[in-house]
Amino acid sequence: MAAPAPALVRPMKTGAELALAETFAAVRASLPGGPDVAAQRTAAFDTFADAGLPHRRVESWKYTDLRALMRDAKPLAPLPDADAKAKAVAAGSLFSTLGFRRLVVVNGTFVPELSDLADLEPGLTIASMADALADPTGLPASYLGRTVASSDAVLALNTALMGDGVVVHVAAGAAVTRPVELVFVTTAETPVAAFTRSLVVVEDGARLSLVESHEGPAGIAYQVNTALELVVGAGATFERVKVTTEGSDAVHLATMLAKVAADASFSNTFFTTGGAVVRNQLLLHLAGESVKAHMGGVSLLAGKQHADTMLSVDHAAPAGESRESFRAVLDGASQDIFQGKIAVRQAAQKTDARMLSRALLLTETAESCNKPELEIFADDVQCGHGCTTGTLDQQIKFYLMARGIPAKEAEALLIQAFVGEVIDAIGEEGIRTALAEATRAWLLGRE
Amino acid sequence: MAPLLEIKDLHAEIAGGRKIINGMNLTINPGEVHAIMGPNGAGKSTLSYVLSGKPGYEITGGEVIFRGVNLLDLSPDERAAHGLFLCFQYPLEIPGVSNMAFLHTAVNSQRKKRGEVELTSPELVRKVRELGKTLGIDADMLKRPVNVGFSGGEKKRNETLQMMLLEPYFCVLDEADSGLDIDALKVVSNGVNALRSPERSMLVITHYQRLLDYIVPDVVHVFNAGRIVHTGGKELALELEATGYAQYQSEAA
Numbered sequence A: 001m002a003a004p005a006p007a008l009v010r011p012m013k014t015g016a017e018l019a020l021a022e023t024f025a026a027v028r029a030s031l032p033g034g035p036d037v038a039a040q041r042t043a044a045f046d047t048f049a050d051a052g053l054p055h056r057r058v059e060s061w062k063y064t065d066l067r068a069l070m071r072d073a074k075p076l077a078p079l080p081d082a083d084a085k086a087k088a089v090a091a092g093s094l095f096s097t098l099g100f101r102r103l104v105v106v107n108g109t110f111v112p113e114l115s116d117l118a119d120l121e122p123g124l125t126i127a128s129m130a131d132a133l134a135d136p137t138g139l140p141a142s143y144l145g146r147t148v149a150s151s152d153a154v155l156a157l158n159t160a161l162m163g164d165g166v167v168v169h170v171a172a173g174a175a176v177t178r179p180v181e182l183v184f185v186t187t188a189e190t191p192v193a194a195f196t197r198s199l200v201v202v203e204d205g206a207r208l209s210l211v212e213s214h215e216g217p218a219g220i221a222y223q224v225n226t227a228l229e230l231v232v233g234a235g236a237t238f239e240r241v242k243v244t245t246e247g248s249d250a251v252h253l254a255t256m257l258a259k260v261a262a263d264a265s266f267s268n269t270f271f272t273t274g275g276a277v278v279r280n281q282l283l284l285h286l287a288g289e290s291v292k293a294h295m296g297g298v299s300l301l302a303g304k305q306h307a308d309t310m311l312s313v314d315h316a317a318p319a320g321e322s323r324e325s326f327r328a329v330l331d332g333a334s335q336d337i338f339q340g341k342i343a344v345r346q347a348a349q350k351t352d353a354r355m356l357s358r359a360l361l362l363t364e365t366a367e368s369c370n371k372p373e374l375e376i377f378a379d380d381v382q383c384g385h386g387c388t389t390g391t392l393d394q395q396i397k398f399y400l401m402a403r404g405i406p407a408k409e410a411e412a413l414l415i416q417a418f419v420g421e422v423i424d425a426i427g428e429e430g431i432r433t434a435l436a437e438a439t440r441a442w443l444l445g446r447e
Numbered sequence B: 001m002a003p004l005l006e007i008k009d010l011h012a013e014i015a016g017g018r019k020i021i022n023g024m025n026l027t028i029n030p031g032e033v034h035a036i037m038g039p040n041g042a043g044k045s046t047l048s049y050v051l052s053g054k055p056g057y058e059i060t061g062g063e064v065i066f067r068g069v070n071l072l073d074l075s076p077d078e079r080a081a082h083g084l085f086l087c088f089q090y091p092l093e094i095p096g097v098s099n100m101a102f103l104h105t106a107v108n109s110q111r112k113k114r115g116e117v118e119l120t121s122p123e124l125v126r127k128v129r130e131l132g133k134t135l136g137i138d139a140d141m142l143k144r145p146v147n148v149g150f151s152g153g154e155k156k157r158n159e160t161l162q163m164m165l166l167e168p169y170f171c172v173l174d175e176a177d178s179g180l181d182i183d184a185l186k187v188v189s190n191g192v193n194a195l196r197s198p199e200r201s202m203l204v205i206t207h208y209q210r211l212l213d214y215i216v217p218d219v220v221h222v223f224n225a226g227r228i229v230h231t232g233g234k235e236l237a238l239e240l241e242a243t244g245y246a247q248y249q250s251e252a253a
């Protein structure tokens, strides 16, 4: 392969960065994709090598210092064997009774035999990312790395090392009524790393509901770097719910890049309960006018969990409406970070953007951090943000107890109500019910 | 006959602060309705909170025996399951928790604690709807979050609904009449009277004789500076209406 000489001699500072460079050098020739993809990988790795792992002085990573939190880089997960596949069968149990179309990725590799590829609705096409990358006329050739521009180092690392994932295409005007579920599961018994990349293209006037779940074993310090690129065509409707229930010691870094055309409707909700370190970054580009965008999030954290949500919404066209509504419930010594940036370009008159993040601290050692950022270049816009941090209302708790409801149950009721505002905004009823139950399970599992 | 409730030389203060309940004694037998009247700030609401176990008060002396147990040893939810009900002077609003879900959780938490069979959703909904009808509470109010956006009168009806549903042995009604128009006063009083039975007792805190026309007490107490300073029959309420509390202020001092 005639790739340009790799720039591996740049001084790298941390052990993790050095290990990543070694990994890239070792596997680059065997990663999927033709010469164009290889060139993309090299450029991306250069971007990563220049920046290194994000640290405190990188503004958008201010509260999640990966240099400190990711001491080493784990070896790439091997292809899933029969044992790994067998373990993956039970994954995605939160939604397993809802009859969604399950597409299963085990240790970073798409596994067709665990996936439901039968009777695809008209207009729905599904492929593995590894296969699609190898096709010079495939969707990735047109879209990958071209949805939203970003120089984020974690995303660059994903582009350099992306192995597999899922490519979903919905043809113009096709309404896929059965939700598609991407199940990402790590089954490894030793710490491994997986770099998955997916691409979803919902053409003009089409409709898709997507669930994405990420899970893995407790007690193993595995690393997940996952990215999803999304293109939503004019007048299309897209809803996604991403559930992160990774194992207790996992580092989970997720990037979503979404480009949305005129009159389309976009919705994304994060639901996070698992993982030692979780980063969800969403870069949303409202390219066409009159887009309706909804972003929600629920983090339920305990122990020393650290979750960081970074949103960047770019209103580039007139009359867009964006709503952000986030709730964090923090137990133990957990930390939740919410960074929300709303940019309104000069052309984006009549933008209506609102952002609200609320944190509920259940202990004195839990912490929440809010960083709203507005960058407005148009004059006829409505932009608002609010953030609150509070504790449970003791008066209300007493009222519930005075009716015979035990303390823990009273707290559970109030916390469910607190996150219910976000869950209730999800379109699919089955998902709402499943997440409400997951919330309840989390609450009842509290010490 | 054993008393239903015995308050013996009860002393309580606001945690780290003022003494509010000051050597209170009261015995209530099963089936009796007692009224407590007294000036603002006398400690009537505080008494109701101390009885129901609200945090923030320190019991510095005495005991409260309720149906054979020392009430003060129990948590608020255990007191409720043991048969105590406090009808709040200012019912709280609970955003995001539907009235029906709240009632369901309350009923079944109590049943569970007492080792009784829990009600199914349809059983509960039927029961709540029936009671709601007698109190003028419609299906919409049952779906809405607890007390959120309810008028003062609606909140009091909602309290009465909870009381009727939970069927406690002992009800403390703290100014159940405040904020009620005349019709609502009748509705709430009818609900309370429907609950009167030989096993069930009530403590009715009020400023106004009018409520006692509807909920006729067996005994009336004058409460001042944290204790009962005078006790009489139901005619005492009428006398107080005419004379006020001046003569009892000195008695308390």
Ligand SMILES: Nc1ncnc2c1ncn2[C@@H]1O[C@H](COP(=O)(O)OP(=O)(O)OP(=O)(O)O)[C@@H](O)[C@H]1O
Pocket (backbone or CB within 6 Å): B014, B017, B020, B038, B039, B040, B041, B042, B043, B044, B045, B046, B047, B056
């Ligand atoms: N949490 C508190 N902190 C400080 N003072 C309190 C607190 N609770 C009650 N008090 C004080 O204790 C006294 C008794 O109050 P309480 O509400 O029991 O009176 P009340 O008899 O119910 O009066 P009203 O007839 O106005 O309802 C008042 O002086 C009140 O200000």
Ligand SMILES: [Mg+2]
Pocket (backbone or CB within 6 Å): B044, B045, B046, B089, B174
């Ligand atoms: Mg009072």
